[in-house]
Amino acid sequence: AQSVAQPEDQVNVAxxxxxxxxxxxxxxxxxxxxxxxxxxxxxxxxxxxxxxxDNLVKGSYGFEAEFNxxxxxxxxxxxxxxxxxxxxxxxxxxxxxxxxxxRFGAGTRLTVKP
Amino acid sequence: KAGVTQTPRYLIKTRGQQVxxxxxxxxxxxxxxxxxxxxxxxxxxxxxYFSETQRNKGNFPGRFSGRQFSNSRSEMNVSTxxxxxxxxxxxxxxxxxxxYxxYFGPGTRLTVT
Numbered sequence: 001a002q003s004v005a006q007p008e009d010q011v012n013v014a015x016x017x018x019x020x021x022x023x024x025x026x027x028x029x030x031x032x033x034x035x036x037x038x039x040x041x042x043x044x045x046x047x048x049x050x051x052x053x054d055n056l057v058k059g060s061y062g063f064e065a066e067f068n069x070x071x072x073x074x075x076x077x078x079x080x081x082x083x084x085x086x087x088x089x090x091x092x093x094x095x096x097x098x099x100x101x102x103r104f105g106a107g108t109r110l111t112v113k114p
Numbered sequence: 115k116a117g118v119t120q121t122p123r124y125l126i127k128t129r130g131q132q133v134x135x136x137x138x139x140x141x142x143x144x145x146x147x148x149x150x151x152x153x154x155x156x157x158x159x160x161x162x163y164f165s166e167t168q169r170n171k172g173n174f175p176g177r178f179s180g181r182q183f184s185n186s187r188s189e190m191n192v193s194t195x196x197x198x199x200x201x202x203x204x205x206x207x208x209x210x211x212x213x214y215x216x217y218f219g220p221g222t223r224l225t226v227t
Binding site: 034036041042043044045046049090092101102103104105106107 | 118147149156157159162169170172204206215216217218219220221
């Protein structure tokens, strides 16, 4: 069965510093990997995805993520955090070898302090 | 294009009642998925419909059911409500193939008293 883990419930960074939100996955087939962001009282918004190709994926709002097959990781990164990046971030995986449904991690709350 | 819409946005029900939630996907999207979001359990997959057929199902009791209409609109029904069913129910749509991201609606906040 596929699964995705976000090992940190909370990440705190200072504005202007780089940020990393971690995600690891487990699938039986080829993974399709996604990052979403959720602001208070809102649905989830898509940030970026990895399907195939270049391991470094660039997405919305200056975010990027690096796919690492050997470490089964897909960490979200941003070179310089903004206070407005404070939100709940979800990693998701769709296992194309099994079921195809999208499974989400538990979420990581990112707080960027001025 | 208009985004995914969900109605109602807020709902208060009593234990034992049933409830129906509605989701209208983005025009042209044939896949609709439903998720339950709670503080303790995070985002849990309920089911996915594609062209009026249930394509995938999560690990929820039979009290949770859904359907999809020919215009891709979807409804989700929960019968015999329990206090633990209080959650944000999110609907998401995509064109229908796996490499597309999901587009989420704003959710329906269900409170069971």
